[in-house]
Amino acid sequence: MELQEKFVQSVRMYFNLQGEKWLSRLPEIIQYCENKWNLQMEEPYALSINYVAPAVMENGSEVVVKICIPGKGFQDELAVLRLYNGKGMVKLIEYDQDNGIFILEKLTPGGTLAEVHDDEEACRIAANVVRKLSVVAPKNCKIPSVKAREDNLREIVEKHPNGIGPFSKKTLEKALNIFTYLNNTTTQQYLLHGDFHHYNVLSSENNHWTAIDPKGLIGEIEYDLIQYMLNKLPENNAYDVIKKRVEIFTEELNLSEQRLLLWGYCHTVLSTSWSVDDKDNYETSFFQGVAIFEKLYEEQFGYIDEIETWSE
Structure with missing residues (x-):
């Protein structure tokens, strides 16, 4: 074989x-x-x-x-x-x-959401799928929570005291503090896909769209959207694309833009860190998202560097 x-x-x-x-x-x-x-x-x-x-x-x-x-x-x-x-x-x-x-x-015809060329249309389709997936997490659920992602970043910080790939120790610690703040202030836990992006949403009968390949996670809906926003970005103008995706998701799903952007920042640091290999190569398309989420946050809510605010 x-x-x-x-x-x-x-x-x-x-x-x-x-x-x-x-x-x-x-x-x-x-x-x-x-x-x-x-x-x-x-x-x-x-x-x-x-x-x-x-x-x-x-x-x-x-x-x-x-x-x-x-x-x-x-x-x-x-x-x-x-x-x-x-x-x-x-x-x-x-x-x-x-x-x-x-x-x-078997989903038929089975094309992925990545095949929808209009990015705004694809984002609204994705929002509709997420709406269907928005189920309150059952009590005593054994599926890992977003806290496990925070713990994973903490391990990276401890293992790499001088930073990793493109990140300094200060940036890793800032992302970790934001992770901790967000987990400590989450008020409603949902069942999440855990790896939601364009290639994990397929077309099915009657023009419906359906998610596949869930990893399983418990946390805020805002967190489950970050991987989607990091995928299928253009070579140029990624800032405007992510900004529009943020607008569509917050409007369609009635989400907190502030928390969405903060999750975007800390998860993007984590996902970029995951991509670093033994030669210090890393996923540059993810890395650009760190600065984009920080800029979008600061345009709306002030400096993300005021880390002490998150732990109070």
């Missing part, structure tokens, strides 16, 4: 020995899947770190099979899919927790 080269590299990079063992078992898991559900899997889609392919059931109906490395990530995604139960999210048909398998509805 010949696997996509980029897929194999990504699995090995993120999961090391566990990923290598999983890749060697993948043909066996696919065969198990076909036998268990009486389906025939077809050629996979372009893969990242999960094996995802369309399939045809014995009765002729079409589904999508997603095979993941079993563990916490799979369990979080399973919990999110079950909680949303098809509301704004792809429907879960069956699953096998031991082997990390999801059987999902």
Whole structure:
């Protein structure tokens, strides 16, 4: 079985020995899947770190099979899919927790939101999907909260006392203080997608749009929008595009612009830090967002550098 080269590299990079063992078992898991559900899997889609392919059931109906490395990530995604139960999210048909398998509805025609060329139209579509996904988090939910992201940034600060990539220690600490302030002042927790962006929203029947591939997170809706705003930015004029996206999201979803911009700043520092490799290369399109969110904030609310305000 010949696997996509980029897929194999990504699995090995993120999961090391566990990923290598999983890749060697993948043909066996696919065969198990076909036998268990009486389906025939077809050629996979372009893969990242999960094996995802369309399939045809014995009765002729079409589904999508997603095979993941079993563990916490799979369990979080399973919990999110079950909680949303098809509301704004792809429907879960069956699953096998031991082997990390999801059987999902197939969305048709299935084009991504990235294919909508009018950015404002795409943003309003995205806002409508987020509206459907805006579910108050259930009590005693085991899905990670945004506090885990704050803790992750704290680990980065401690591990890199002289800064990381393009960031000084001062910038990392400023972002961490804002993360802490926002988490400490959150009044309503929602179930979040956790990785909401253009490529995780697909077209479905009757001109509807549906989210896929949730990571699962608990927090404010404002936080769940930042990854979308960092994606599919033009080479020039990213400031105006992000500014307009902020306007549309706050208007359509009745959100706090102040908190949205603060989440934008601290999450963009975090996501850029995630992208730094051992040669100090990093995702420049994310990095530009740091200055943009800071500028947008200061135009409306004053200096973001007044860190002491956040901890009072």
